[in-house]
Amino acid sequence: MSSKIIGSSLHGVLDYLLAISCIAYSWLSGLYFDSPGAFYVSIGCSVFFVMQALFTQFKPSIFKVIPMNIHLWNDLCAAGVFLITPFIFGLTGLHVIYFIAVAIGIIYVGFKTRKDGLFTWDLKDIWEGRP
Numbered sequence: 272m273s274s275k276i277i278g279s280s281l282h283g284v285l286d287y288l289l290a291i292s293c294i295a296y297s298w299l300s301g302l303y304f305d306s307p308g309a310f311y312v313s314i315g316c317s318v319f320f321v322m323q324a325l326f327t328q329f330k331p332s333i334f335k336v337i338p339m340n341i342h343l344w345n346d347l348c349a350a351g352v353f354l355i356t357p358f359i360f361g362l363t364g365l366h367v368i369y370f371i372a373v374a375i376g377i378i379y380v381g382f383k384t385r386k387d388g389l390f391t392w393d394l395k396d397i398w399e400g401r402p
Contacts, residue, residue: 275385279339282384283331286324289373290317296369309360309370316349339386350377 277285294317296302303310327342328335337345353374357367 275383277380277384279329279384279386280331282380283324283327283329285380286320287331289377290320290324293317293320293373300365300369302366305366306360306362309356309362309366312352312356312360313370316352319345319349339384343381343384343386346377346381350374350381353377 293313297310297313297317302313323337323342323345325332326334327337328339329342351374353370356362357370362370
């Protein structure tokens with residue numbers, strides 16, 4: 272039995288929900304007034320999540336261009352951005368918890384997602400000349 276318990280379609284829905292919740296937190300918590308830089312990182316990553324979800328090869332997408340493997344690597348990079356942001360901008364309290372919790376959530380969902388997208392491939396496929 273696989274430990275990958277989240278299907279790619281659910282992952283896509285979670286991407287949209289994550290973007291909405293990050294935007295809501297950024298506005299409602301007053302993050303802009305505490306750290307405009309961290310605010311723009313949060314909003315920028317939210318836009319990135321939506322754009323990536325729109326272009327990934329899974330059901331909740333429109334354009335189906337980015338393979339799921341690349342999507343998951345991009346998620347890992349975004350989690351890294353969320354992990355370092357509170358330390359770069361000197362955040363304290365709830366803002367630190369927000370950024371670290373989002374990063375941990377992204378990493379967890381990424382590692383638990385099955386790569387059952389429409390056209391998944393990996394580096395071995397490219398190396399062997401398969402599209």
